[in-house]
Amino acid sequence: MIFSQSSRPIRLIKIVLPVFVLLISTLACSFSSNNNNTSHEATAAALNQTAVALSVQATQLAEQQNQNNPAKPVEQQPTKPAPPAQPPQVAAPTQPPPADVQNDSNNFYIINDSDFTICYFYLSLSSNSDWGVDQLEDNLVYPGETFTLYDVPFGTYDLNAQDCDNNLLYEEYNVSFPPNDTVTLFNVNNEPLCGNGVCGDFENPGNCPQDCGNASGQVPLTIVNQTSEPICYVWIGVPESEWLGDILESQMIEGWGSLTVYVNPGEWALSAEDCSGDAGLSQMKLTPQLSIYGPTTWYVDP
Numbered sequence: 001m002i003f004s005q006s007s008r009p010i011r012l013i014k015i016v017l018p019v020f021v022l023l024i025s026t027l028a029c030s031f032s033s034n035n036n037n038t039s040h041e042a043t044a045a046a047l048n049q050t051a052v053a054l055s056v057q058a059t060q061l062a063e064q065q066n067q068n069n070p071a072k073p074v075e076q077q078p079t080k081p082a083p084p085a086q087p088p089q090v091a092a093p094t095q096p097p098p099a100d101v102q103n104d105s106n107n108f109y110i111i112n113d114s115d116f117t118i119c120y121f122y123l124s125l126s127s128n129s130d131w132g133v134d135q136l137e138d139n140l141v142y143p144g145e146t147f148t149l150y151d152v153p154f155g156t157y158d159l160n161a162q163d164c165d166n167n168l169l170y171e172e173y174n175v176s177f178p179p180n181d182t183v184t185l186f187n188v189n190n191e192p193l194c195g196n197g198v199c200g201d202f203e204n205p206g207n208c209p210q211d212c213g214n215a216s217g218q219v220p221l222t223i224v225n226q227t228s229e230p231i232c233y234v235w236i237g238v239p240e241s242e243w244l245g246d247i248l249e250s251q252m253i254e255g256w257g258s259l260t261v262y263v264n265p266g267e268w269a270l271s272a273e274d275c276s277g278d279a280g281l282s283q284m285k286l287t288p289q290l291s292i293y294g295p296t297t298w299y300v301d302p
Contacts, residue, residue: 104153104154105151105152105153105154106151106152106154106177106178106181107148107149107150107151107152107181108123108148108149108152108177108181108182108183109146109147109148109149109181109182109183110141110146110147110148110149110161110182110183110185111146111182111183111184111185112141112142112143112144112145112146112147112184112185113143113144113184113185113186114143114169114185114186115143116143116163116169116185117140117141117142117143117163117164118136118140118141118147118161118162118163118169118185119136119140119162119163119164120134120136120160120161120162120163120166121134121135121136121141121147121159121160121161121162122134122135122158122159122160122161123135123149123152123157123158123159124157124158124160125155125156125157125158126156126157126158126173126174127156128158131158131160135149140164152177154177154178155177156174156175156176156177157175157177158171158172158173158174158175159171159172159173159175159183161183161185169185170183170185199211199212199213199294199295209262210222210260210295211295212295213262213265213294214262216262217264217265218262218263218264218265219262219263219264219265219292219293219294219295219296220260220261220262220295220296221247221260221261221262221263221292221296221297221298222258222259222260222295222296222297222298223253223258223259223260223261223272223298223300224258224297224298224299224300225253225254225255225256225257225258225300226256226299226300226301226302227255227256227284227300227301227302228255228256229255229274229275229284230252230253230254230255230257230274230275231248231252231253231272231273231274231284231300232248232252232273232274232275233246233248233271233272233273233282234246234247234248234261234270234271234272234273235247235270235271235272235273236263236268236269236270237268237269237271238268238269239267239268239269239288239289240269240288241269243269243271247261247263248261252275253300263292265292265293265294266292266293267289267290267291267292268289268290268292269286269287269288269289269290270285270286270287270290270298271283271285271286271287272284272285272286272300284300285300285301
């Protein structure tokens with residue numbers, strides 16, 4: 001601890017004076033113990049008075065020092081002021097939900113039991129004029145998989161599913177949710193949607209050319225070889241007229257194999273030949289006239 005210069009003499013007196021008072025008191029007691037010597041009694045009394053006076057003076061000096069050097073007050077730890085009061089939050093006015101939306105929600109399930117991959121799925125309120133955003137985002141629903149949409153508000157919806165080329169796979173309108181909480185894409189009659197020979201409601205030349213034809217308007221013709229010999233040529237022509245060309249081009253159909261090609265719809269004559277090239281002997285089957293206006297299968301049998 002560091003003291004100021006003015007406090008040092010007072011500190012010294014406080015230390016020396018009690019010792020001096022104690023010494024005088026001892027001398028006074030020594031003089032008073034001799035009762036026969038009157039002068040000794042007088043001296044003892046004088047010493048006692050001096051001791052009392054010095055003691056009083058020491059007390060006064062101590063009080064004076066306390067006044068000159070008051071004790072340091074106890075430190076008060078400042079308290080962190082409370083944050084200013086925030087203004088009351090005013091709730092934004094709520095818009096009433098559309099007539100086809102209710103206040104509850106639940107999960108909605110997309111089950112893909114078809115042979116197509118679902119790349120886009122739209123779930124739009126029937127009251128909306130557009131489909132909105134793709135509910136799958138970056139996800140794909142592969143054949144055999146189920147995808148869950150969480151916390152879908154109850155309401156009446158239009159549904160739209162597409163493959164990765166934006167071909168329509170499924171579409172339905174005014175679906176009440178609930179009770180309907182699942183949409184299932186499936187194959188008609190447990191057969192593949194594409195390849196069953198019927199161009200269905202959700203098929204088109206883009207996503208199923210073998211059922212619906214190609215973009216040029218041609219229709220699929222499937223040639224099935226029911227022999228052990230390979231087929232190297234299939235000629236197509238106008239009935240009772242001329243042959244137009246080989247529709248296999250450079251392809252070959254192995255024994256017991258099949259191949260699908262595309263032809264213009266109409267009435268056609270067909271002739272299949274093996275790979276020997278022998279005139280009159282290589283023909284395996286001749287069909288003078290065949291109606292081909294949609295997916296058609298032609299069997300080359302013995």
